[in-house]
Amino acid sequence: MTTVLKLGGSVVTEKDSPETVDHVTLDEVAAAVGAGLETDDGTDLVVVHGGGSFGHHHAAAHEVTTTDGTHDATAVREIHGAMGALNEAVLDALSGHGVEAVPVHPLSVAHRNEDGELDLPAAGVDRMLREGFVPVLHGDVVAHEGKGATILSGDDIVVSLAQSLAADRVGLCSTVPGVLDEDGSVIPTVTAFEDVADALGGSDATDVTGGMAGKVRALLDLDVPASIFSPADLSVFLAGGTPGTVVRG
Ligand code: IPE
Numbered sequence: 001m002t003t004v005l006k007l008g009g010s011v012v013t014e015k016d017s018p019e020t021v022d023h024v025t026l027d028e029v030a031a032a033v034g035a036g037l038e039t040d041d042g043t044d045l046v047v048v049h050g051g052g053s054f055g056h057h058h059a060a061a062h063e064v065t066t067t068d069g070t071h072d073a074t075a076v077r078e079i080h081g082a083m084g085a086l087n088e089a090v091l092d093a094l095s096g097h098g099v100e101a102v103p104v105h106p107l108s109v110a111h112r113n114e115d116g117e118l119d120l121p122a123a124g125v126d127r128m129l130r131e132g133f134v135p136v137l138h139g140d141v142v143a144h145e146g147k148g149a150t151i152l153s154g155d156d157i158v159v160s161l162a163q164s165l166a167a168d169r170v171g172l173c174s175t176v177p178g179v180l181d182e183d184g185s186v187i188p189t190v191t192a193f194e195d196v197a198d199a200l201g202g203s204d205a206t207d208v209t210g211g212m213a214g215k216v217r218a219l220l221d222l223d224v225p226a227s228i229f230s231p232a233d234l235s236v237f238l239a240g241g242t243p244g245t246v247v248r249g
Pocket of ligand 1 (some may be wrong): 008009059
């Protein structure tokens with residue numbers, strides 16, 4: 001059983017305060033991951049985390065987005081360096097709860113072609129899993145044909161790895177408890193974008209990285225169901241449950 005879990009940047013960082021880890025929540029989610037793996041050691045787990053107040057802050061400062069690139073190596077190093085620092089904090093927290101977590105930096109292995117299609121080779125991640133490690137990837141800046149380097153969101157990494165590793169389960173641990181309807185209640189199941197278009201601001205709703213509309217669209221394309229839930233429900237998800245919203249295309 002292979003599970004891909006994303007920890008949202010807003011979950012593990014204080015989003016409004018530059019380069020600040022939310023140690024309390026990070027420790028809670030790391031404890032849940034540690035306990036989950038201890039109970040179920042048959043699960044191969046890949047963790048992906050977002051940028052929160054580390055990546056987005058530097059990306060904005062250098063005006064780099066998922067589509068607007070830079071050829072300035074200093075900008076690339078600053079964005080990547082900040083994400084590397086956050087990755088270290090996530091690894092430390094997981095390690096503190098007995099998780100054999102090791103880093104995988106997308107900048108070193110991934111790239112996008114002219115059409116923006118992502119190539120993220122997963123053989124190394126797969127080998128790590130087989131050797132009992134928990135690979136921990138992160139949103140990053142990656143080389144992009146004709147544009148220098150652009151932002152790669154953790155959500156895109158999740159979708160790519162879920163496909164290339166033929167994952168059985170996908171989870172997005174977010175600050176919200178799921179996809180919310182217009183009254184703020186969690187929608188239990190989403191099987192088509194039209195189900196939630198109104199709640200998410202209409203079918204034209206777009207976002208640069210991280211918005212719920214983009215997440216739902218990407219998850220609907222997966223072959224496996226994906227759950228969106230808050231940190232309080234992470235243990236339930238890791239125990240095989242389906243808290244929050246299940247997106248099933
Ligand atoms: C962003 O990743 C990565 C950078 C800005 C370098 P995500 O888009 O996955 O981050 P969150 O989860 O929304 O913070």
